[in-house]
Amino acid sequence: MGNTDSMSLLKTEVDDNLADSLEKSMSLVASAISAPSRVSILCALMDGRAWTATELSAVAEIAASTASGHLTRLLNSGLIICLTQGRHRYYSLAGQHIAGLLENLMGVSMHPRISPTPRTPVNMRYARTCYDHLAGELAVKIYDFMLREKWLEADGNALTPEGKSQLQNLGAVLDPHPRRKACCPCLDWSERRFHLGGDAGSALMTLLLHKGWITRTPGYREVNMTGSGAIAMKKLFSLNLP
Structure with missing residues (x-):
């Protein structure tokens, strides 16, 4: 196989890997917002402020322990961030791009x-x-x-x-x-x-x-x-x- 053919094959493999990675990333984000409770949490955070887990559990009408699992899922997907101040932890959207995604959705x-x-x-x-x-x-x-x-x-x-x-x-x-x-x-x-x-x-x-x-x-x-x-x-x- 010539150098040109080898380079073309390598480029195709790289492109395929990037496409697979993008598809998996999109799937993870879609999965993260598939639960109504997590959607309630994200909608609450659309006010631009940082909320505690207790406040978000009340908004989503779920137990604090359940909210903790949902928040972890949202954190891992990059949709929210966690800010620590003293003994308190606050959650907010990861940025304007996430707010735009939710607004479009x-x-x-x-x-x-x-x-x-x-x-x-x-x-x-x-x-x-x-x-x-x-x-x-x-x-x-x-x-x-x-x-x-x-x-x-x-x-x-x-x-x-x-x-x-x-x-x-x-x-x-x-x-x-x-x-x-x-x-x-x-x-x-x-x-x-x-x-x-x-x-x-x-x-x-x-x-x-x-x-x-x-x-x-x-x-x-x-x-x-x-x-x-x-x-x-x-x-x-x-x-x-x-």
Whole structure:
């Protein structure tokens, strides 16, 4: 067999091994999120905060010992991380990429074969957290405004100079060298349209919280609009809120 044939065979074997490895990795992740209790835990962690095992067992309505096994499975699959502070251990999603995976999975799961009556609570459909940025009807409307006003590039993958200037003038702190995407469209599972993700989405939500325009309830993903927030949304984003 010539050198060329040997190299081609070796490349084929390497490619096959990589494909097998990828398939096994994907299978492990899919298996890790196949149990309803683990899904409940992951959904709770979508609020962007770190939770204790006891808190997560209560959310999933399972015994603490059962929750421990589920958390170990999620840790081993790379979906969550464990943080230790003193005697306490806290669990959180492994990062924004995992939150994006879950949000997309929610969208696929909610895809209507027929037109069902939405069962998601109205407040959660209107405004909620998507890890560290805002989601729901409110977030989609803000995103649409930013597109219309040319604050975003047409594909939503970057702020325009005007958009960056406008957000900074509002008081948003944008990371000049973010470790993730500076800006990206994130598919909203309840609205089936995009809201603002990436570092820009996180900066916007931090700004809204800092200004007191929205509030959060510990342990829940729902976001509440304040009176001053409704005024600000109309002034800044031309939104007439209910």
